[in-house]
Amino acid sequence: MPTLYQKLQNIVSKKYISDSLIVRHAYSRNVDPVLQGVPDIVIRPKDAKEISEILKVANQENIPITPRGGGDCEFGGSKPIGNGGIVLDMKRMDNVVHLDEDNLIVTVESGISWGKLNEYLCHFGLYTGCMGPGSGMTASVGGGISHHSVGGGGCAKYGACTNQLVSLEVVLPTGEIIETGSQANRFSKYPFNRFGNGPDLAGLFCGDNGIMGVKTKISLQVFPKPPFANYKTFLMPRKSEQVSGKIYSEIRQKGIEVYDAMYLMDLIVRLGCQEGLYPMWDRLKKKRAIFFYTVEANSEAELDEKVNQLDKIIEGKKCEYLGPEISDGNMAKWHYTEQGHWQFYHNLWGMFPVFEPLTAECSTTIELFPKILQDIEQWDMEHSEDMNKIMEITKFRPISGSGPIILSKGNVIGLSCGFNSFGSYYDGKLHEIIDEINLKLWKSLLERVSKWGVMWYMMGDxxxxxxxxxxxxxxxxxxxxxxxxxxxxxxxxxxxxxxxxxxxx
Ligand SMILES: Cc1cc2nc3c(=O)[nH]c(=O)nc-3n(C[C@H](O)[C@H](O)[C@H](O)COP(=O)(O)OP(=O)(O)OC[C@H]3O[C@@H](n4cnc5c(N)ncnc54)[C@H](O)[C@@H]3O)c2cc1C
Structure with a gap:
């Protein structure tokens, strides 16, 4: 009788399967600090047919499978829960399958990264609109659709990446392969619309965190990149949470179409400057909160009108314009013109050595986010005892607060908040103590934030x-x-x- 390993090897060949200790451990981690379990086998399929065969074997043998794109899930979604099982690494499937320039739809294999896809599209003057998550240089389109990802640029205008979804090819957990939307009609040559041919079955797999099927091909709307853009960055006055809330609210009330709008609280500006992440703000005497926006337009007149409207709102709130160049402190320009929308987040995650971001990334409303931030301050005070236990070991007290707070489509805010703790480089028992407190605090914070009625787009384990x-x-x-x-x-x-x-x- 062939073993499980032999059966799987027969499907993908020797080169694309491993049970070596190093590989298994490498796939036992995401960006979060929790070790949930180590897989028995890691496998790298090339297409839907191979995945279908793998799933059939897994069903026969009753072995769990975790799909994994870039492995950037902050809640442990792309690593096994408990020891054993198979990790299905989708990153070998990273090709553009078809660009339909007439209908502005691209079809890709689901393991492609947002960075690679947009690099390809820019040669045609196109982009994906929502540029996926801030981790888009490594995160896959399949992971983004499985999370309703948002935040890597363009989300004030386009919303989460699932807004652009046209159709999916999915391998169901028992191995059948289906296509959704226009492709549910076998006579349709290329995907062109998501809704129709019955209920919106693509929706079942959007934001499913990899539980309903394995996405193998994804068709997305793409957009011509508008020829004109402007971007401005402002230093904010005191009470910046409330001020940014008012700015976001007025932008929406007045119906001004912005591409991106982001608020960074004082703490993140101060720490980021201290750690060398934001050289453009070194010259600032006061490291206060920052607000920036980006607008796009099809003509200079349209651009000027939008900029004038926005400046009126922002400057009326005592915000201080920093100047047009990146060296003046114009982060918005770097964010839009130099792929800062991805680099920004990748840098944040590595701000300090042994830094462990225990995040709470969710959607909420413009009205609620300042209140949630205040409540996190309160939560921090209530948990001082545990925070201090970590400080006794590491000499640093964990820091709570928020990362970037972004405007998404509609009245929705993409809120990254949480606390940053320290951990993994401490040996033996000390490491275990920190891990235990971190997990306890993290769950308590997630519960607290959940009770504000937020929506979690990424959920993982x-x-x-x-x-x-x-x-x-x-x-x-x-x-x-x-x-x-x-x-x-x-x-x-x-x-x-x-x-x-x-x-x-
Ligand atoms: C530096 C950094 C910045 C981030 N910024 C953002 C942000 O701005 N916005 C945001 O939304 N998130 C952000 N994230 C979280 C995360 O990177 C994104 O949600 C991203 O979309 C995950 O993509 P991935 O390919 O890494 O997915 P993975 O972590 O590999 O997988 C995510 C989930 O999808 C499932 N999955 C993956 N591929 C498939 C597939 N083909 N079929 C079925 N299921 C699949 C997995 O099982 C898992 O549950 C950030 C993370 C980091 C580390």
């Missing part, structure tokens, strides 16, 4: 279970979701453990 554990889902909703999962995936082969659909294991 940790967040999907916190929502269930704190009873945030009404029973009817949870049971409906569970019955859909078990209908598609009776043995919970895909991402077993998420949302506690397979018990608490």
């Amino acid at each position: 940790l967040m999907s279970r916190v929502m269930v554990d704190i009873g945030a889902y009404p029973a009817e909703y949870y049971n409906f979701m569970k019955s859909m999962k078990l209908t598609l995936d009776p043995k919970c082969i895909l991402s077993r453990g998420k949302f506690n659909f397979w018990g608490n294991s």
